[in-house]
Amino acid sequence: MATLLIPALVLVPLLGGIVALIIRGDRPRRALLAGTAVVHLLLTAGSGGAAPALGGWLALDPLGRLFLGIASTLFLAAALYGAGYLARETGSGDDRRRDLDEGTLFSNAPEAVFTGCLLFFLATMTLVCVSNHLGILWVAVEATTLASAPLIYFHRHHRSLEAAWKYLLICSIGIALALLGNFLLAVATKSSPRGEIPLRLDLLLPAAASFQPMWLKAAFIFLLVGYGTKMGLAPLHTWLPDAHSESPSLVSALLSGALLNCAFLGVLRALQVLSAAGLAGFGQQLLVGFGLFSMGLAAAFIIGQPDYKRMLAYSSVEHMGILALGVGLGGGAVFGALFHAVNHSLIKGMLFLVAGNILSAARTKTIAEVRGLSRALPVSGALWLAGFLAITGTPPFGTFLSEFTILKAAIDGGRLGVAVLYLIALAVVFVGMCRLMLRMVQGSPSAAVAGVAGREPWLALAPPALLGALGLALGLYVPPFLEQLLRNAARLLEGLS
C-alpha cells in the first residue's frame, strides 16, 4: 500500500484530467474536479510513511510533503470555487461574452479543456513535489508550465493571449537554463571518487563534498536563475503580473499559491546539494540579494498600482522575495521562510478568490472604479479587508509570526543592514496596499458596484473564507504535526550550513 501511494498521488489527478476531457456533461465534470481534489488531499494527508517509488526516482521527504500539502489544500479550495465559477461562466446559453476592459466580444475556452488542464496542472505540481531526481524535477516543472498555459488563456481575448504567450516563452527559456544547470551539476559530480553520480538526491547529498566546486557553483547559478524565473524573483518576474491579472481568479490563486512554491522547491533542492558540498554561503548570498531586490521592486510597483489583480501579483513577487531572503539568511529564518510559504499560499489564495468575486460583480479590475465594497458586497468586502491585514503581516495572522521569525533571525545573526531593508520594504508595501485596498472597501458604493448587492453565491465565499480562517488559525496555534513537518523540512536546509 505504502509503495503505491506516491504513484497514486500523481496518477489520480492525471486520470481525472483525462476523464474530464472525455465526459460530456458539465455537472458531472465539476463534481469530478471537486472529487479528485478531495481524494488528492486525503492521499496527501496520509502520505506520512510513503515509500519511495520507481526505484527511488520518486520519494517524499518532509520538504516535498510540505509543498505537496500546500498545493493540495489550495487546489481543493480552488476546485470548490471553480465549480461555482464555471457554472456562472458557462451557465447561460450564449457563449459570447463582453470584454470587461474594452467592450469587445470574446468566448471562453471549452470547459472540458479548462477542467482537464486544471487536473493535469495538479498532477504535474504533485510530480514536482515527489521527485527525488533532479532530472524528473526539471521535466515536471516544465510540464507545469505547459499544463497551466491553456488555463491562462481561458478567456479568449488578446490580452490573455499576450499573457499566456509571455508566460510560456519566458518560463520555457528560464527552464531551459535550469536544464543547463542540471547538466553542469552532472559535470560537477564527475570529480567524485566513484565517477559521475546520478542526479538522485539521496545519492548526491552524501557525495557532495567531493564535487568540483566551480562547476557546482555554476550549476547553482543556472538552477537559481532558471527556477527563479518561474518563481517570480525579480528581475525575472516579468511574466508574472500579466499572467496573474489576465487568468481566471482561481487560476491566479493556484499560480500564486501553489506553482510559485513548486518552483521555489526547485531552488531549494539545488541549495540542498550546494550546502551538502559545504558551499551554502555562496548560495545564501545570492538568495539574500535576489530576495531583497524582489521585495524592493515589488514595493515600488505596488505603490499607485491601478489594477487590483496586478497589485496582488506584485505582492506575490514580494512574498517570493521574503521566502528567498529567509532561506538565504539561514538558521532560524529557514523555519520562518517555510512557515511563511504556508501562510502566504493560504492568504494569497484567499485574496485572489475574493478578487474574483469583486471582478465578477464590479466587472472592472481598476481600483479607482471600485468603492464601498463593505456595503455592496458585505462578505467579500470583509474578506478583502481581512486579507489585506493578513497579507501585510498584521498580528494575529500567521504571516505576522513567520515574518517576525525571519526578522528575529536576521537580527540575531547580526545582519542589521538586511533587517533594515526588509523592514523598509514591508512598511512600504503596507502603506501602499493600505491606501489601495481600504479605499475599495470604504465609502459609498461606486457606479460599478452599486447595483450588485447580495450577488454573493456561497460557493464563491466559503473557499476563500476557509483559507482565511486557516491563515488566522495558524497565527494563534500551530498544530504539532505541522510544526514537526516544518522543523524536519527546515533541518534538511539549515542542518549543514
Next chain:
Amino acid sequence: MAHVEDLILALLVLSGFVFLGSSRLRFCIRTLALQGIMIGLLPLWSGPRTLPARALALAALSIAIKGALLPRLLERAMRRANVRREVEPFIGYNASLFVGIVCLGISFWIAARLPLPEASGSSLAVMAAFFTMFSGLFVIISRRQALTQVLGYLVMENGIYVFGVALALDTPALVEFGVLLDVFVAVFVMGIMIFQISRTFEHIDTDKLSALKE
C-alpha cells in the same frame, strides 16, 4: 571517428549563422530540421557506448522529433498563420551576423577556460554548444515574430542538448525522454498559440503584444 564528430560540430556552428542571417522562415525551419538530425546523430560518435541499443533508440527518437515532427509542426503553423519571412527584425541581418561572430568568440573563450573533467568531451563541442545556445537566445530577443522566437527557443534547446552530449553525461533515458516530450508539447502549444495570435491580431508580430505593461 573523431573527424565525423568534428564535421557535425562545424556544420552545427554554420547552421547557427544561417539562422542569424536568413529572413526566410521556411529556410530557417529546414535548417532547424537539419540541426535536429545532426544533434540526433552526435551521441552515436561521442556518447557513452555502454548501451548501444539505448543510444540508438534515443538517436532515432530525437531525430524523429527534432528532425521531422517539430519542423513539420512549425511549417504547418507558418502556413496557417500565413507568414513567409521575418520582416524588419529589431536587429538587422548583417548586424546579427556580426553579433554571431562575437558570440563565437565568447564561446571559444568559455570553452578554453572551463576546466574539463579528464577523459570526457572535446572543447570544440563545448564551444559549439555554447555558440548554439547564444545564437538561439539572440534570435529570441532580436526577432519580432512569434514563430521565429519559437525557432530560437528550439535552437537554444539544441545547444543545451549538445552540451550534455559533448561532456558525455550519462543522463538516464527516462529524463531524456521526458525532455523530448516536454519540448515537443511546448512547441505544440506554442504552435496553437501562434495560430491564435495570427487570428486575433491578423499577424504574429509580438511587437503588437504590448497591451500589458505598467
